[in-house]
Amino acid sequence: MIRILTVCLGNICRSPAAEAAIRRASQEAGLEVEVDSAGTGRYHLGEPPHPRSVAAAARTGLEVRGAARQITRNDFERHDLILAMDRHNLEDLLAMAPDEDTRAKIRMFRSFDPGADGPDVPDPYYGDDDDYRRMIEIILPAAEGVVLHLTGDQPPR
Ligand code: 4NP
Numbered sequence: 001m002i003r004i005l006t007v008c009l010g011n012i013c014r015s016p017a018a019e020a021a022i023r024r025a026s027q028e029a030g031l032e033v034e035v036d037s038a039g040t041g042r043y044h045l046g047e048p049p050h051p052r053s054v055a056a057a058a059r060t061g062l063e064v065r066g067a068a069r070q071i072t073r074n075d076f077e078r079h080d081l082i083l084a085m086d087r088h089n090l091e092d093l094l095a096m097a098p099d100e101d102t103r104a105k106i107r108m109f110r111s112f113d114p115g116a117d118g119p120d121v122p123d124p125y126y127g128d129d130d131d132y133r134r135m136i137e138i139i140l141p142a143a144e145g146v147v148l149h150l151t152g153d154q155p156p157r
Contacts, residue, residue, distance in 0.1 A: 011039030112145030
């Protein structure tokens with residue numbers, strides 16, 4: 001069983017959608033994974049995913065659920081792969097990681113998409129529906145790439 005954690009700032013827009021996308025892609029590939037998500041920040045603790053994120057994901061058949069929480073020390077130990085949505089999240093995660101072993105589990109989520117046009121899943125929080133649609137378009141191939149990496153079909157960049 002591989003344990004994956006997706007991480008953004010608020011844990012209401014990007015990381016819950018990425019969690020759902022990885023869960024679906026792994027199920028389709030017959031890969032046993034446990035996927036969860038968390039935020040580096042504490043702004044929205046306990047809140048459900050953002051309605052625009054839920055709606056944009058639902059258009060592609062993804063069900064985004066959960067309650068926002070902040071990453072814990074236990075998350076760093078429990079998960080095999082910790083996926084940062086953007087470079088701010090990466091920096092924060094590297095600073096929060098308790099030791100070298102846990103730091104080694106942290107990657108940029110889009111590094112698993114060979115067709116990515118940039119390193120970040122841009123923060124859509126102050127954006128409109130189009131920004132959330134774009135967010136899902138970015139997340140889907142990255143999630144596929146994560147699963148291809150785990151099944152050994154695609155090396156990470
Ligand atoms: P997320 O989006 O990190 O993708 O969940 C955000 C949610 C909340 C805030 C920023 C980004 N905020 O500033 O409260």
